[in-house]
Amino acid sequence: MLDIVVPNGNEAELIEMAYRLGYKQLLFLYRKPTPAPTTQLPVKTLSGVLLSKPTQAYKNTITAAASSEQDREYLEHNPPTIMHDFETIQQPDLMHERTSGLNQVLCKLAAGRTKIYFSFSNILALSGIKRARMLGRIMQNTFLCRKYGVQMGIASFATHPYQMRPPHDLKSYFLQMGMRDDEVKKAFTLNTPA
Numbered sequence: 001m002l003d004i005v006v007p008n009g010n011e012a013e014l015i016e017m018a019y020r021l022g023y024k025q026l027l028f029l030y031r032k033p034t035p036a037p038t039t040q041l042p043v044k045t046l047s048g049v050l051l052s053k054p055t056q057a058y059k060n061t062i063t064a065a066a067s068s069e070q071d072r073e074y075l076e077h078n079p080p081t082i083m084h085d086f087e088t089i090q091q092p093d094l095m096h097e098r099t100s101g102l103n104q105v106l107c108k109l110a111a112g113r114t115k116i117y118f119s120f121s122n123i124l125a126l127s128g129i130k131r132a133r134m135l136g137r138i139m140q141n142t143f144l145c146r147k148y149g150v151q152m153g154i155a156s157f158a159t160h161p162y163q164m165r166p167p168h169d170l171k172s173y174f175l176q177m178g179m180r181d182d183e184v185k186k187a188f189t190l191n192t193p194a
Contacts, residue, residue, distance in 0.1 A: 004048075049062070051074070067086040083116055086101030087100055117155055156170075
């Protein structure tokens with residue numbers, strides 16, 4: 001079981017919470033290459049880099065990119081290990097479809113190269129109609145990823161320990177969102193670079 005977090009000097013608290021919730025691995029995403037924090041708890045810590053532009057490239061490093069207007073450039077030039085936050089696009093939905101940030105072109109580019117992650121902290125941050133809109137976008141992106149063979153992942157992307165949730169809660173939630181049981185089982189693993 002893997003969770004992904006974005007620390008803000010609170011690595012020890014995030015590791016402690018991950019241990020309490022039952023995670024075996026914890027991936028920390030930083031703005032620049034940083035060694036993974038050490039711990040006495042039985043939680044394996046990994047370190048990754050949050051990319052800020054498509055031309056950045058790191059060998060033998062886990063890389064992550066948040067969705068932006070440069071998604072295609074990221075996927076064509078130096079595909080990151082992880083891409084996330086497609087659902088947070090600020091464009092309004094169309095009459096008969098969601099503007100979910102993901103499309104068939106991006107899915108074909110990501111297939112077999114990049115894992116698309118859904119962030120639970122984004123869901124927690126919203127309420128009412130905004131949360132309903134995001135859930136609809138997640139459901140559409142799940143369908144697109146399945147159709148084009150893109151690996152999907154689920155993580156908290158927490159910046160604070162209280163934003164983290166147990167893996168069984170996340171599994172149940174995304175099963176209700178339309179993911180299949182086999183997809184949910186694979187969603188908590190990460191193929192790390194050599």
